Amino acid sequence: MKFTLSWLKEHLDTQASLDEILEALTDLGLEVEEVADPAAKLKGFKLVKVLEAEQHPDADKLRVCRVQTDEGETQIVCGAPNARAGITAVLAKPGMYIPGLDITISVGKIRGVESHGMMASERELELSDEHNGIIELEGGEVGQEFADWLAQNDPVKVDPVIEIAITPNRPDALGVHGVARDLAARGLGTLKPLAEVSVAETAGPSPIKVTIDESARDGCHTFAGRLIKGVKNGPSPAWLQDKLRAIGLRPISTLVDITNYFTYDLNRPLHVFDAAKVSGDLVVHRARGGEELLALDEKTYTIPAGVLVISDDKGVESIGGIMGGEESGCTEETTDVFLEAAFWDFISIAEGGRALKINSDARYRNERGIDPAFNREALDRATALILELCGGEACEAVVAGEAPDVSRAYKLDTARCSSLVGMDIPAEEQRATLERLGFVMEGDMAHVPSWRPDVQGEADLVEEVARIASLTKLEPKPLARVAPGVPKPILTPLQKREQVARRTAAALGYNECVTYSFIDKASAELFNGGDDATMVANPISSEMSHMRPALLPGLLQAAARNQARGMTDMALFEVGAAWHGGEPGEQHLQVSGILVGQTGPKDVHGASRPVDVFDAKADCEAILSAIGAPAKVQILREAREWWHPGRHGRICLGPKKMLAVFGELHPKVLAAMDVKGPVVGFTIWPAEVPLPRNADASKGALILNDLQAVERDFAFVVDESVEALALVNAASGADKALIEDVRIFDEFIGGSLGEGKKSLAMTVRIQPKDATLKEKEIEAISAKIVEKVQKATGGTLRG
Numbered sequence: 001m002k003f004t005l006s007w008l009k010e011h012l013d014t015q016a017s018l019d020e021i022l023e024a025l026t027d028l029g030l031e032v033e034e035v036a037d038p039a040a041k042l043k044g045f046k047l048v049k050v051l052e053a054e055q056h057p058d059a060d061k062l063r064v065c066r067v068q069t070d071e072g073e074t075q076i077v078c079g080a081p082n083a084r085a086g087i088t089a090v091l092a093k094p095g096m097y098i099p100g101l102d103i104t105i106s107v108g109k110i111r112g113v114e115s116h117g118m119m120a121s122e123r124e125l126e127l128s129d130e131h132n133g134i135i136e137l138e139g140g141e142v143g144q145e146f147a148d149w150l151a152q153n154d155p156v157k158v159d160p161v162i163e164i165a166i167t168p169n170r171p172d173a174l175g176v177h178g179v180a181r182d183l184a185a186r187g188l189g190t191l192k193p194l195a196e197v198s199v200a201e202t203a204g205p206s207p208i209k210v211t212i213d214e215s216a217r218d219g220c221h222t223f224a225g226r227l228i229k230g231v232k233n234g235p236s237p238a239w240l241q242d243k244l245r246a247i248g249l250r251p252i253s254t255l256v257d258i259t260n261y262f263t264y265d266l267n268r269p270l271h272v273f274d275a276a277k278v279s280g281d282l283v284v285h286r287a288r289g290g291e292e293l294l295a296l297d298e299k300t301y302t303i304p305a306g307v308l309v310i311s312d313d314k315g316v317e318s319i320g321g322i323m324g325g326e327e328s329g330c331t332e333e334t335t336d337v338f339l340e341a342a343f344w345d346f347i348s349i350a351e352g353g354r355a356l357k358i359n360s361d362a363r364y365r366n367e368r369g370i371d372p373a374f375n376r377e378a379l380d381r382a383t384a385l386i387l388e389l390c391g392g393e394a395c396e397a398v399v400a401g402e403a404p405d406v407s408r409a410y411k412l413d414t415a416r417c418s419s420l421v422g423m424d425i426p427a428e429e430q431r432a433t434l435e436r437l438g439f440v441m442e443g444d445m446a447h448v449p450s451w452r453p454d455v456q457g458e459a460d461l462v463e464e465v466a467r468i469a470s471l472t473k474l475e476p477k478p479l480a481r482v483a484p485g486v487p488k489p490i491l492t493p494l495q496k497r498e499q500v501a502r503r504t505a506a507a508l509g510y511n512e513c514v515t516y517s518f519i520d521k522a523s524a525e526l527f528n529g530g531d532d533a534t535m536v537a538n539p540i541s542s543e544m545s546h547m548r549p550a551l552l553p554g555l556l557q558a559a560a561r562n563q564a565r566g567m568t569d570m571a572l573f574e575v576g577a578a579w580h581g582g583e584p585g586e587q588h589l590q591v592s593g594i595l596v597g598q599t600g601p602k603d604v605h606g607a608s609r610p611v612d613v614f615d616a617k618a619d620c621e622a623i624l625s626a627i628g629a630p631a632k633v634q635i636l637r638e639a640r641e642w643w644h645p646g647r648h649g650r651i652c653l654g655p656k657k658m659l660a661v662f663g664e665l666h667p668k669v670l671a672a673m674d675v676k677g678p679v680v681g682f683t684i685w686p687a688e689v690p691l692p693r694n695a696d697a698s699k700g701a702l703i704l705n706d707l708q709a710v711e712r713d714f715a716f717v718v719d720e721s722v723e724a725l726a727l728v729n730a731a732s733g734a735d736k737a738l739i740e741d742v743r744i745f746d747e748f749i750g751g752s753l754g755e756g757k758k759s760l761a762m763t764v765r766i767q768p769k770d771a772t773l774k775e776k777e778i779e780a781i782s783a784k785i786v787e788k789v790q791k792a793t794g795g796t797l798r799g
Contacts, residue, residue: 001164001165001166001174002162002246002247002248003162003176003179003247003264004156004161004243004247005160005162006156006159007159007176007243007265008180008183010176011179012180012183012184012188012192013191014188014189014190015189016183016188016189018035020188022035024183024186024188025179025182027186027470027471028186028467028468029170029467030164030165030182031165032163032164033163034163036163037158038126038127038159038160041099042125042145043145043147044093044096045090045091045096045120045145046069046090046091046093046144046145046146047089047091047141047142047146048069048090048091048119048142049067049142050065050067050068050083050087051066051085052065052066053065053066053083056111057113058111058112059079059111061079062077062078062079062110062111063078064077064113065083067119069093069143075113075114076115076117076118077114077115078118078134080134081132082132082134087137088138088139088140089119089120089134089135089136090134090135090146091117091118091119091120092117092118092119092120093105094107094117096117098118098125099125100123100125101124105118119134120134121133121134121135122135125146137149137153156239156242156243157242159246161247164179170454171267171365171368171370171453171454172267172452174267174364174368175266175267175268176265176266177194177266178267178451180192181436181438185436185437185468186470191436194266197380197384198380198384199383199387200394201395202394203228203393203395204396205396206226206395206396206397206398208227208278208281208282209282209398210223210282210283210284210398210400211281211283211284212283212284212400212401213283213284213285215286216284216285218348219348220284220308220342220343220348220401221343221344221372221401221403221404222375222399222403223284223340223341223399224340224375224379224397224398224399224400225282225340225397226338226339226383226394226395227275227337227339228336228337228383228386228387228392228393228394229275229392229394229395230335230336230391230392231255231335231337231386231390231391231392232391232392233253233254233255233330233331233334233337235251235253236251236253236257236389237254240254240258241257244257244260253330253332254386254389254390255334255337255386256272258386259272259382261385263365266381267370267371267451268341268371268374268382269361269362269365269366269370270339270340270382271318271339271340271362272324272337273324273328273330273338274329274330274331274337275337275338276334276336277328278312278328278338279312279313280313281312282311282317282338283310283311284310284320284400285308285311286309287305287306287308287309287316288305289303289305291309293309293325294325294326294327295324295325295358296324296325296326296329297358298326301356301358303356307319307352307355307356308321308352310340312328319356320344320349321348321352321362321363321366321367322352322353322358322362322366323360337392339383339386341375343372343403344366346368346369349363349366349367350367353367372403372404373403373451374450375403379397380397406448406450407447408447409446409448410446410455410457410458411446411458412441412446412458412461413444413458414427414431416459416462421463421466421471422474422475423469423471423473425465425466425469433465434461434464434465437468438451438452497627497628498575498589498591500626501575501591501627501686502575502591503626504622504623504626504627505573505591505623508619508623509571510571510572510619511571511572512572512573512575513554513574514576515551515554515555515558516544517547517576517579518536518539518540518543518547518548519543519547519548519554519557520545521546522672523557524547524548526553527549527553527640528640529547529579530549532582533581533583533586534547534549534579534581547579549578549580550578550592551574551591551683552592552594552665553673554574555572555574555593555681556670556675556679558572559572559596559679560673560674563676568596568598568676569596569597569598570594570596570597571594572594573591573593574592574593575590576590589685589686589687590684591623591683591684592681592682592683592684593616593619593620593681594665594680594681595611595616595681596611596675596677597610597611598611599611611678612664612680613648613680616662616681616682617682620660620682620684621651623682623684624651624660624684627684628689629659629689630690633651633653633659634652634653634655634725634729635650635651635652635725638650639661640661641666642665642669643663643664644663644665644666644667647663648661648662648664649661653690657688658685659688659689660684661682661683662681662683663680664679665677665679665681705767705768707767707769707771708768708772709740709767709768710767710778711763712778712785713745713764714731714761714782714785714786714789714797715759715762715797716759716760716793716795716797716798717757717758717795717797718757718758718759718760718794719757719793719794719795720749720756720757720758724744724747724760726793727744727789727792727793727795728744728762730788730789731762733788734784735781735784737769738767738769738773738781739765739766739767739781740765740766741764741765742762742763742765743765744761744762745762746760747761759798760795764782766778766781
């Protein structure tokens with residue numbers, strides 16, 4: 001949103017300086033992005049007097065001028081037709097930068113005659129498009145700064161231009177009048193009321209009628225129009241052109257410039273039709289789809305079905321609330337004009353503009369929200385300005401539809417300003433603030449003005465009061481302690497586990513990644529995702545079309561990007577949510593990590609080796625131990641298909657309670673994600689780790705056994721298909737009170753065992769509790785171990 005300082009002062013009676021206004025705007029939430037000062041570009045350009053202007057000896061269109069400057073007389077070669085003796089001009093001395101030409105001038109020879117500078121035109125100084133001759137000034141002294149002369153005689157040309165950023169919830173600030181209202185509420189001046197206008201409808205009923213089709217009544221609430229006969233269209237007056245040009249708009253004609261002026265002055269987009277080019281009446285309807293329109297931006301658009309359009313008997317003439325058509329546009333030959341002021345549905349305008357990829361000032365304002373109660377008044381005000389500048393006679397207004405009733409009121413609880421914001425503002429000041437913003441106070445009820453669609457509750461009233469008072473005055477205050485002593489913990493056990501898992505993984509040498517929760521469909525499908533339930537309705541890009549079903553695809557994508565840049569050895573982890581559905585609550589916390597390439601030095605020689613599944617297993621178990629998982633778990637097979645079928649394991653508490661999975665990623669998955677393998681990794685589900693019975697209790701007492709533990713080794717011959725875990729579980733169950741640990745330490749296949757057989761050797765650690773075990777007791781336990789293993793696996797003790 002751009003406007004000049006003088007434009008702002010047309011709505012705000014103020015003595016505040018530019019710096020005070022800029023500071024207040026940002027503090028009010030209307031952040032100042034840029035301030036362009038035209039006077040700064042004109043620094044150094046000074047007034048001179050042309051004493052003589054003689055014909056150039058070798059050029060018909062050049063004159064050799066003797067010029068009086070603040071440093072004495074000098075010679076200038078000039079080609080302007082109006083260069084003559086006696087005029088006051090603007091001089092650029094050698095070494096100065098000319099903004100309109102993008103050059104720095106120097107002393108030079110033109111057709112053999114030296115020229116010490118240049119007398120500039122308005123276009124060369126970027127004051128206007130005028131380039132028929134050099135600038136001629138009345139009054140002024142030789143040596144005076146040109147910017148100072150403009151400030152005294154034509155201040156619009158050196159008026160500072162302010163650009164502010166408007167948040168989507170403040171459509172009222174898209175007009176200069178709305179900005180002035182905020183500044184007046186802050187106390188930087190007084191808001192000037194809009195002048196009263198009246199329109200004499202002397203030309204009788206309008207021959208052009210307007211209707212809103214049944215299909216468009218939810219998209220166009222009201223449409224007001226008026227035919228104005230006998231207008232004279234042409235260049236707009238200088239004051240209007242200067243305003244538009246200052247904010248970067250190109251003046252076109254009086255009728256078009258008036259609509260642009262209202263767009264920025266009062267946040268009221270308007271449109272004008274050349275009535276002679278309108279065939280029959282106008283109808284607002286939704287496009288059937290496939291209609292074409294040559295728009296005012298000289299582009300032809302194919303209109304999708306459902307977009308709001310305005311048509312006459314010939315076809316579509318305008319895209320409702322977004323852009324008009326070239327065929328019915330106004331030109332200098334226009335004599336009869338039909339003026340439109342309509343209030344559109346925000347969502348319909350946004351959808352139509354997005355479908356057509358049109359970004360216009362009208363769309364920008366209509367999709368954010370204009371004042372519905374100002375529709376008819378805007379039509380009258382624009383009509384009055386057209387009659388003033390273009391002449392003509394106004395017909396009676398035609399109105400279709402009805403402006404929606406947006407009246408609403410909320411209770412102002414003046415005590416909530418302290419509880420919600422922490423600012424103590426007197427009750428009367430709060431009421432006065434809202435009244436200055438246009439709210440109508442009736443007791444404690446605040447009636448919201450029609451131009452503020454963002455105010456939707458009591459808390460918004462408090463926000464307005466605090467915003468105008470300035471949040472910079474907010475003083476930090478400590479929260480009151482509810483009760484003495486240590487405060488109750490805030491973090492849940494799962495949140496604590498998340499922190500511990502993150503610290504442990506980092507301590508193990510992993511680098512943390514924070515990847516997007518959205519991934520592409522192909523990657524999601526590799527990890528049992530990518531269905532319609534997790535599809536994003538409005539994805540940022542095709543690479544972010546679905547919610548991630550796991551953290552591993554994001555880590556693999558990060559690994560692929562690093563490999564493409566020459567990084568071959570990586571240890572990456574992430575803690576975050578993954579989604580197994582699209583409804584609230586259908587997500588779960590995961591901790592995942594991957595290892596790629598070589599491990600670090602593992603021996604005194606500094607040698608390294610490729611990572612393997614046991615690296616992932618060790619790190620996975622370390623994190624599980626840190627978050628409180630039980631020490632005794634089971635390692636099972638049959639994980640999901642993205643794991644290598646023979647090189648992975650599930651860490652479980654029974655066959656249905658899975659805490660984590662580790663292993664090597666499947667080569668097909670790595671190939672699909674362009675990762676050079678092998679890659680090993682793990683995924684932990686912290687929520688599956690059982691909580692202790694008393695989550696707040698301290699750890700149990702440390703038990704140290706004074707009695708010597710006994711270890712016995714066993715070797716069993718079993719079928720090659722028998723898993724080692726079956727032997728471990730069977731041996732552990734022989735005497736749960738005394739058997740402390742069972743470990744497999746050797747596997748032998750082939751030789752005298754025969755085909756299909758293998759030998760598994762294990763160590764059983766027996767820990768006495770009350771008394772040293774006698775040999776008979778040890779033998780009894782050993783026999784029971786052999787019995788249990790034989791029964792569970794069919795194996796025999798190897799001789």
